[in-house]
Amino acid sequence: MSSHSFLQDLKTDYQSKYGFHDEEKYVFKAKKGLDRGVVEDISKRKGEPAWMLEQRLKAYEIFLSKPMPTWGNTGLLNAIHFDEIYYYLKPSDGAARTWEDVPSDIKNTFDKLGIPEAERKFLAGVTAQYDSEAVYHQINKELEKQGVIFLDMDAGLKQYPDIVKKYFGTVIPAMDNKFAALNTAVWSGGSFIYVPKGAKVALPLQAYFRINAEKAGQFERTLIIADEGSSVHYIEGCTAPTWSADALHSAVVELVALKGSHIRYTTIQNWANNVYNLVTKRAVAYEDAFVEWVDGNLGSKLTMKFPAVVLAGKGARAEILSCAFAGKGQHQDTGAKLTFAAPHTSGTITSKSISKDGGRASYRGLVKTFPQAHDVKVNVRCDALLLDDVSRSDTYPTMEVGGDRAQIGHEASVFKIGEEQLFYLQSRGLTEAEATTLIVNGFFECFTKELPLEYAVELNRLIQLEMEGSVG
Amino acid sequence: MPATAMPETAGWLAKARERAWSDFKRLPPPARTVETWRRVDYSRWRLNLLDGQAGGCSTAVSLDPAVLKQGVLLTTIEEAASRRPELLEPHLQAACAGLDYAFLETANLARFKGGAFLYVPKGVRVEKPIEIPFLQDAQAEFSFPRALILIEEGAEATIVESHLSQTAGRKASSVAFSRLVIGAGARVRYFYDQTLSAETVHFWHQQADLGRDALLQHYSVLLGAGVHKSELDVRLSGQGARSELVGLLLGSKSQQFDPHTVQWHQASKTSSDLLFRTALKDRAKSIYTGLIRIEKEATGCDAFQQNNNLLLSNEARADSTPVLEILTNDVRCKHGATVGPVSQDELFYLCSRGLSPEEAAKILVMGFFEPILSKLPLDHQKERILGEIEARL
Numbered sequence: 065m066s067s068h069s070f071l072q073d074l075k076t077d078y079q080s081k082y083g084f085h086d087e088e089k090y091v092f093k094a095k096k097g098l099d100r101g102v103v104e105d106i107s108k109r110k111g112e113p114a115w116m117l118e119q120r121l122k123a124y125e126i127f128l129s130k131p132m133p134t135w136g137n138t139g140l141l142n143a144i145h146f147d148e149i150y151y152y153l154k155p156s157d158g159a160a161r162t163w164e165d166v167p168s169d170i171k172n173t174f175d176k177l178g179i180p181e182a183e184r185k186f187l188a189g190v191t192a193q194y195d196s197e198a199v200y201h202q203i204n205k206e207l208e209k210q211g212v213i214f215l216d217m218d219a220g221l222k223q224y225p226d227i228v229k230k231y232f233g234t235v236i237p238a239m240d241n242k243f244a245a246l247n248t249a250v251w252s253g254g255s256f257i258y259v260p261k262g263a264k265v266a267l268p269l270q271a272y273f274r275i276n277a278e279k280a281g282q283f284e285r286t287l288i289i290a291d292e293g294s295s296v297h298y299i300e301g302c303t304a305p306t307w308s309a310d311a312l313h314s315a316v317v318e319l320v321a322l323k324g325s326h327i328r329y330t331t332i333q334n335w336a337n338n339v340y341n342l343v344t345k346r347a348v349a350y351e352d353a354f355v356e357w358v359d360g361n362l363g364s365k366l367t368m369k370f371p372a373v374v375l376a377g378k379g380a381r382a383e384i385l386s387c388a389f390a391g392k393g394q395h396q397d398t399g400a401k402l403t404f405a406a407p408h409t410s411g412t413i414t415s416k417s418i419s420k421d422g423g424r425a426s427y428r429g430l431v432k433t434f435p436q437a438h439d440v441k442v443n444v445r446c447d448a449l450l451l452d453d454v455s456r457s458d459t460y461p462t463m464e465v466g467g468d469r470a471q472i473g474h475e476a477s478v479f480k481i482g483e484e485q486l487f488y489l490q491s492r493g494l495t496e497a498e499a500t501t502l503i504v505n506g507f508f509e510c511f512t513k514e515l516p517l518e519y520a521v522e523l524n525r526l527i528q529l530e531m532e533g534s535v536g
Numbered sequence: 537m538p539a540t541a542m543p544e545t546a547g548w549l550a551k552a553r554e555r556a557w558s559d560f561k562r563l564p565p566p567a568r569t570v571e572t573w574r575r576v577d578y579s580r581w582r583l584n585l586l587d588g589q590a591g592g593c594s595t596a597v598s599l600d601p602a603v604l605k606q607g608v609l610l611t612t613i614e615e616a617a618s619r620r621p622e623l624l625e626p627h628l629q630a631a632c633a634g635l636d637y638a639f640l641e642t643a644n645l646a647r648f649k650g651g652a653f654l655y656v657p658k659g660v661r662v663e664k665p666i667e668i669p670f671l672q673d674a675q676a677e678f679s680f681p682r683a684l685i686l687i688e689e690g691a692e693a694t695i696v697e698s699h700l701s702q703t704a705g706r707k708a709s710s711v712a713f714s715r716l717v718i719g720a721g722a723r724v725r726y727f728y729d730q731t732l733s734a735e736t737v738h739f740w741h742q743q744a745d746l747g748r749d750a751l752l753q754h755y756s757v758l759l760g761a762g763v764h765k766s767e768l769d770v771r772l773s774g775q776g777a778r779s780e781l782v783g784l785l786l787g788s789k790s791q792q793f794d795p796h797t798v799q800w801h802q803a804s805k806t807s808s809d810l811l812f813r814t815a816l817k818d819r820a821k822s823i824y825t826g827l828i829r830i831e832k833e834a835t836g837c838d839a840f841q842q843n844n845n846l847l848l849s850n851e852a853r854a855d856s857t858p859v860l861e862i863l864t865n866d867v868r869c870k871h872g873a874t875v876g877p878v879s880q881d882e883l884f885y886l887c888s889r890g891l892s893p894e895e896a897a898k899i900l901v902m903g904f905f906e907p908i909l910s911k912l913p914l915d916h917q918k919e920r921i922l923g924e925i926e927a928r929l
Contacts, residue, residue, distance in 0.1 A: 134569055435850050450865030453832070459860035465875040468847040472875040474858070480865040 094152035123238035123248030130242040213258040220256025235318035247316040254284035259294040268297040290325035319347035328356040335363035351377030372401035375409040382411040387511040390423030399429040404437040415446040419455035426458040438469035446476035546617035557646035572636040613651030651682040658688040665694040674703040681712035689719040701733035716744040732760035740766040748774030756783040767796040772806035783812040784908040787820030807838040816852035841871040
């Protein structure tokens with residue numbers, strides 16, 4: 065195996081690969097901190113309808129009234145300085161339709177990240193978000209013919225106000241939690257997708273989110289509606305430069321899977337290690353719908369993200385695959401939530417986590433069934449791998465089961481890499497570092513095999529990057 | 537010993553109790569925002585109504601004369617405080633239960649009557665089970681059972697702590713604290729039996745400390761009380777210590793249970809195992825929370841935890857939260873939890889043998905409890921519990 069030289073090629077660290085940042089040139093940068101005026105200003109600059117401003121202001125009040133969470137890593141959470149954050153940064157005027165229209169420095173950023181190449185090669189459409197606003201957006205002609213709408217959220221609100229109004233905030237209301245309220249108050253950008261009845265989107269739709277400015281807040285809002293019998297796969301990736309001051313990413317993602325539809329939502333989060341990543345993601349699956357969350361978390365300082373599915377219609381199904389890698393100074397507080405509100409529904413949660421160099425990976429999950437949801441089957445499986453004796457792994461699953469016709473199982477295990485495994489691979493000529501990397505890649509295999517090729521390759525590279533210098 | 541024949545309380549204990557009372561008056565009651573109290577309302581214990589009046593709960597304890605000769609001591613805490621203050625003091629002062637329970641703990645320390653103190657000296661093996669029954673006084677609105685059990689190095693004992701009501705039909709609030717200290721190489725079988733009346737609101741906290749190579753086999757049977765909240769906090773603080781925890785819970789009507797268990801590995805090469813089984817009928821509800829924590833220093837540990845819940849009616853509800861917190865990598869740690877109805881296949885099989893569905897379900901539930909029932913150490917206790925379970929099913 066030539067992974068040794070491959071590892072050497074990757075002697076670049078996060079700083080040089082993703083850690084670059086461009087000079088800050090913004091068409092508009094809101095003042096630091098948050099007040100009613102900032103919220104009104106964001107809405108005004110976007111030329112939004114009155115009902116949206118009203119929602120924002122209501123959410124702002126909720127944000128103020130809700131206390132910070134008293135659970136999770138409260139030490140890190142309470143270190144967030146909401147007054148130090150820039151809530152709205154506008155990098156260019158309007159989303160460009162073709163790649164050539166994108167300002168050259170931003171283009172440069174995305175070139176470094178390989179976005180347009182990926183798009184040209186095989187992805188159906190791309191939205192790239194730079195701080196608060198989407199800067200580039202393209203959709204395949206074929207999809208347009210099918211009537212698929214793929215816009216950034218601001219354009220979605222302008223062009224399809226009725227659809228947005230019907231669904232916005234219905235899956236995750238501002239009351240849901242403090243950070244959902246914050247997002248609702250100051251949201252900007254994100255993706256808006258509507259897949260009409262029976263349409264099948266064969267290629268994945270892709271979005272890329274990047275924070276550039278120091279102390280920036282990114283609050284994208286994504287809404288995906290899969291109409292009856294349709295199917296869609298959406299992929300998002302995230303990075304940020306390494307600034308000395310912390311940045312805040314607090315997204316809200318709402319999925320509506322109508323009767324018989326299928327949504328797959330894939331995330332690869334690789335924020336820099338000073339980004340707070342506090343995200344609320346939830347889907348509602350109606351009759352016979354199928355929702356999948358494939359969620360990979362590598363970067364950030366603190367991630368709190370628990371993709372959820374509410375199984376609201378008979379025969380609905382959900383699968384959540386959650387994968388986390390916690391390195392030095394990181395806490396990955398991730399997991400999944402399934403709520404069963406209808407009969408003959410089923411779900412599985414698979415969680416894989418790795419902790420290394422003092423990192424902490426926590427699985428936090430919820431399985432809830434209501435008495436009317438009979439003939440429910442749920443299976444939860446969590447595996448945690450600890451790579452050294454200074455790292456930490458937690459499992460916090462909660463099951464709340466009402467009714468006597470639901471079958472729920474949960475299983476978790478925590479372990480280290482076996483000496484026999486290492487010995488066997490080393491006896492085949494691998495160094496300890498190569499053997500460890502191979503085992504770690506194998507551990508994540510159930511996750512990587514669910515990703516499109518480019519992403520799988522990228523993830524393997526990222527893991528190798530993280531693994532560098534881990535042995536000897 | 538009847539509570540009326542109280543010996544003069546030792547000065548140090550009286551002071552400790554006064555301090556506890558003033559702490560109790562000063563402390564804020566636990567808020568619902570605290571995770572521990574999120575699901576069961578603290579106000580159910582109505583401790584806000586507690587005044588200078590002491591609570592009532594008698595401990596009738598006696599020992600075999602042969603056992604007494606071995607130097608085993610079983611008496612009230614009050615008496616022991618005068619006779620053996622050096623044994624008691626280190627364990628009665630500390631607020632061991634932590635902040636979430638401090639309010640209840642100070643109330644108990646300030647207002648307990650009598651209490652039970654058991655001391656098994658170094659190397660002594662007590663063959664017969666030692667019973668510590670807490671009988672709730674018929675007239676008392678509050679009762680504060682308290683037990684302190686010291687098992688020294690290499691000693692062996694089987695202990696049965698039971699909580700029973702003298703009469704049914706009267707509202708009562710019971711707040712019990714039990715402390716178990718097990719010395720190096722000692723072996724203890726401990727049995728906690730809660731069969732209080734349905735009108736009782738019961739809280740129980742036990743901290744068990746295990747020394748080097750000590751063994752604790754612990755059985756909980758939770759059948760009674762209208763509201764039950766408990767925490768069994770097992771601390772494996774000596775290298776090579778092992779705990780085996782087993783629990784059985786049967787809830788019916790509108791009973792509500794909130795049992796917590798903790799397997800806290802503080803030393804290397806410690807091991808623990810837990811099996812907690814719950815069956816719920818009618819509108820009964822159970823919220824089981826179990827924690828395995830393995831500290832950074834505790835290398836080479838082995839920990840296991842299993843919680844199974846059987847729901848016997850559509851209105852019953854079972855919550856289960858088995859938690860792992862692992863701070864080192866040289867461990868073997870697993871947990872599993874299930875919630876579901878009785879197996880339809882097994883029911884069908886039994887019915888095909890001529891049993892009615894009710895009889896078949898009863899057999900299946902008894903089978904579900906068998907791993908715990910088969911281990912109960914006292915025959916008369918076992919009979920009573922079996923009878924109780926069968927009658928309830």
